[in-house]
Amino acid sequence: MTNQLDSFFGAMSDPTRRAVIERLASGPASVSDLHAPHKMALPTFMRHLRVLEDTGIVRSIKKGRVRTCQLDPAPLIEVQGWLAWQRQIWETRLDRLEALTTQIAQNEEDT
Amino acid sequence: MTNQLDSFFGAMSDPTRRAVIERLASGPASVSDLHAPHKMALPTFMRHLRVLEDTGIVRSIKKGRVRTCQLDPAPLIEVQGWLAWQRQIWETRLDRLEALTTQIAQNEEDT
Numbered sequence: 001m002t003n004q005l006d007s008f009f010g011a012m013s014d015p016t017r018r019a020v021i022e023r024l025a026s027g028p029a030s031v032s033d034l035h036a037p038h039k040m041a042l043p044t045f046m047r048h049l050r051v052l053e054d055t056g057i058v059r060s061i062k063k064g065r066v067r068t069c070q071l072d073p074a075p076l077i078e079v080q081g082w083l084a085w086q087r088q089i090w091e092t093r094l095d096r097l098e099a100l101t102t103q104i105a106q107n108e109e110d111t
Numbered sequence: 112m113t114n115q116l117d118s119f120f121g122a123m124s125d126p127t128r129r130a131v132i133e134r135l136a137s138g139p140a141s142v143s144d145l146h147a148p149h150k151m152a153l154p155t156f157m158r159h160l161r162v163l164e165d166t167g168i169v170r171s172i173k174k175g176r177v178r179t180c181q182l183d184p185a186p187l188i189e190v191q192g193w194l195a196w197q198r199q200i201w202e203t204r205l206d207r208l209e210a211l212t213t214q215i216a217q218n219e220e221d222t
Contacts, residue, residue, distance in 0.1 A: 005124075018116065025204070026204060077198070080198065083191050086187060089133075
């Protein structure tokens with residue numbers, strides 16, 4: 001889990017790689033279609049794709065001369081879970097603080 | 112937005128920094144309390160804290176000799192939004208594919 005979060009967050013920290021994810025969310029695409037909007041050499045772009053494949057969020061299949069990539073949302077769902085968990089702990093704490101503040105104010109009114 | 116996502120995802124790609132976030136989700140803590148569970152020199156740990164502060168997810172206040180850190184969940188909520196958006200595009204696409212498959216099957220039955 002730690003390694004998966006490390007590599008997912010690392011992969012998502014780059015705008016080119018996030019653009020690839022945004023593109024693949026709408027459906028599979030060939031490497032050349034994915035590369036087209038990016039002003040960088042193909043080998044550089046391929047290194048970004050490799051990072052995404054290593055994370056498991058992108059899978060690719062080669063058929064003839066065309067390599068097609070598609071999204072595997074499993075790591076994305078796992079990371080969403082981690083973030084939601086942190087937020088829930090935080091919000092539970094805020095709710096407790098609010099309840100405590102209300103209680104203190106109530107006690108002051110009563111005395 | 113791009114810079115915020117870059118720095119947030121970069122900050123979260125390290126297990127020490129995620130452990131700090133997990134700790135701060137339960138409430139504010141001093142730098143020495145945050146540092147205690149980590150087997151690393153204080154200056155190294157402070158560099159991790161600095162990365163979190165630069166992202167805006169951690170804020171700190173110094174009072175006397177004690178620096179207290181607390182979580183600011185705004186960047187976390189923004190990133191959750193980005194991830195949820197990607198997932199929604201993906202799931203909408205799957206729903207459309209499923210509807211299309213059902214329609215094709217129906218058409219084949221009808222002919």
